[in-house]
Amino acid sequence: MKILLAFFVVVGISFLVAATNLTGLVSNYLTAQRTREDTQAAESLAGIFGSLMQTADSAALNNRLQESAEGLDGRLLLLDTDGKVQFDSFNAFCGQRLAVPEVVRVLALGEISAYGMYRPGRDTVARMSGEAEAEYVAYGAHELLGPRGRIGALLYISRVQGMMDSLRSVQLQLITTFIVIAVAALILALFLSRVLTTPIVNLSKSMRKMGKGDLSVRVPEKGSGELRQLAENYNTMAAQLENMDQSRNQFVSNASHELKTPLATMKIMLETMIYQPDMPAEVRQEFMADMNHEIDRLTGIITDLLTLTRMDNKSDAMKVEEIDLSALTVETVRLLTPVARKRGQHLESSIAPDLYLQGDRSKLNQVLYNLIDNAMKYTQDGGEIRVSLQAEADQMVWQVKDNGVGIPAEDQEHIFDRFYRVDKARSRETGGTGLGLSIVRQLVGMHGGQITVESQPGQGSCFIVRLPRQEGGGQAS
Ligand SMILES: Nc1ncnc2c1ncn2[C@@H]1O[C@H](COP(=O)(O)OP(=O)(O)OP(=O)(O)O)[C@@H](O)[C@H]1O
Ligand SMILES: [Mg+2]
Incomplete structure (x- = not known):
């Protein structure tokens, strides 16, 4: 106006x-x-x-x-x-x-x-x-x-x-012209102001709605130029916020669900023990062992959740140092070999010597540990797991390969999501919560690296981690 x-x-x-x-x-x-x-x-x-x-x-x-x-x-x-x-x-x-x-x-x-x-x-x-x-x-x-x-x-x-x-009459003509021009200008100005302000009014309306918590609002992407760009950017932002909101809600509900299950199991066992005071000692012993196992599981889940939230808040600072990645790999494989042997699995490795990297030792350790742990969990007894470390151009490449159950193509893009498990029932048996790989991906990302998976159901999977030699993709000296 x-x-x-x-x-x-x-x-x-x-x-x-x-x-x-x-x-x-x-x-x-x-x-x-x-x-x-x-x-x-x-x-x-x-x-x-x-x-x-x-x-x-x-x-x-x-x-x-x-x-x-x-x-x-x-x-x-x-x-x-x-x-x-x-x-x-x-x-x-x-x-x-x-x-x-x-x-x-x-x-x-x-x-x-x-x-x-x-x-x-x-x-x-x-x-x-x-x-x-x-x-x-x-x-x-x-x-x-x-x-x-x-x-x-x-x-x-x-x-x-x-x-x-x-x-x-000349004066009269001029006055008439003036009035005509004024009316035309008024109409034009009203029209222009409507055209100019409508998108802004729309935007501010939907922002108000969004401020009240409705993240599903979008503005029409009409016209061209800056206003259209503004609308597009706004919609992208709104979509992202909505996405984040949804995944947060899902995370919370998944987490509560995961925590509830072991608690419920333990409650049932406890109640049985309370109401059957004369139950045989072996059964009681078995219940207590189960409960102990559930408590371990709960602790594991909570540790994972804490790790994830710490990384989300960026409060988990990287302790960057020069690491002998070859030695780290050898050590992890050595640690896990007895576990594999127990299940009759062969854990083999081919590790190039003297490969150094700027990174956080415990985080890289966890990456490899989680991957080998998965490979063992999702491979039948007597299966084979191969761990390799190679240098490629200015990257270090870890490969963890197994000949286990494999991952269907449609699940491959989701396995890095929090709480995602391919076979829910089986994973529960093996104790998985679906947090391991999302932690791995986040840790790899913190090192400026990438993780990919190649897999054929029934034939096995291969997880490939590429880490830049220098932390942050070669920024550090
Ligand atoms: N090597 C593998 N072979 C086949 N499936 C795998 C393999 N690694 C992971 N998966 C699938 O991906 C899912 C997610 O893995 P992830 O490590 O995130 O969770 P998890 O192993 O189930 O639980 P957690 O690691 O938190 O204890 C697994 O449940 C499994 O279905
Ligand atoms: Mg796992």
Whole structure:
């Protein structure tokens, strides 16, 4: 509205200035032209009648005066030096003294000629020029010269109403144009402001809604240019927020569910023990062992959850140091070999020596541990697991390969999500919560690396971790 108002004031003022100047110019031009014409007419008539007054008789003079007046469409009067009317083309004022200013200027003040336009009121105009309903009249006076000097004055009463009418019509036209332009500008400005402000109004409405917690709102992506970009960016942001909100909710509900299951199991076992005080000692022992196992599971889940939240909050700082990745790999494999052996699995490794890397020892350790742990968990007894470490250009590449159950293609993109398990029932048996790989991916990401998986169901899986030699992709020196 403010812009609109400013627009109007500017347009209005400029037009008014232009219009006033234009009417002023036109009116000056017309008046000057008329003054010149009338003054010339009065001068030449004064010459003619000055000499006629010496020679012709009054009847002839009167006729001539009337003819000339009709020719000019005006009124002609001849006055003596006292200002008394001698001849009048209207034959009305004869013998009267006329106090017209121009006559006074010529006869009393001695000017040769004088001219003026007046608006003395309709009655006076009608009386002086004989023109009904007119408002303007002009007087042109010129001295009459005889052989011995001034003998009086000629007064030419000219009808200027026509000129004034055309001037007024010019003014009227300008006013009409102004109104038309103003209305058009108003409509245009309203339209423009609507076009400009609608997207912004939409945006601010949906922002308000979003502020109240409705993350599903989107704005229409119409038009082009900056406003469209704004709408697109806003929608992207809204979608991301919604996504984050959903995954957070899901995370919370998944976490509570995961924690509830072991608790419920333990409660059942505890209640059984309470209400059957005379249960056999071996059964009681078995229950207690199960409960101990569940408590381990709970502790494991909670540790994983804490790890994830710490990484989310970026509060888990990296303790970067020079690490002998070859030694770290050898050590982890050595630690897990007895576990594999227990299940009759072969844990083999091919580790290139002396590969160093800038990184966080315990985090990298956890990456490899989780991957080998998975490989063992999801491979049948007697299966084979191969761990390798190689250097490739400026990357270190870990591969953990097994010939276990494999992962269906449609699950491969989800296994890095929190709580995602391919086979829920089986994973519960093996104790998995679905947090291991999401922790791995986050840890690898913290080292500027990437993790990918290649797998065929029934044939096995291969997890590949690529780590840049320098922490942060070669930024550190
Ligand atoms: N080597 C593998 N072979 C087959 N499936 C695998 C393998 N590694 C992971 N998966 C599948 O991916 C899922 C997610 O793995 P992830 O390590 O995140 O969770 P988990 O092993 O079930 O539980 P956690 O590691 O938290 O104890 C697993 O449940 C399993 O279905
Ligand atoms: Mg796991």
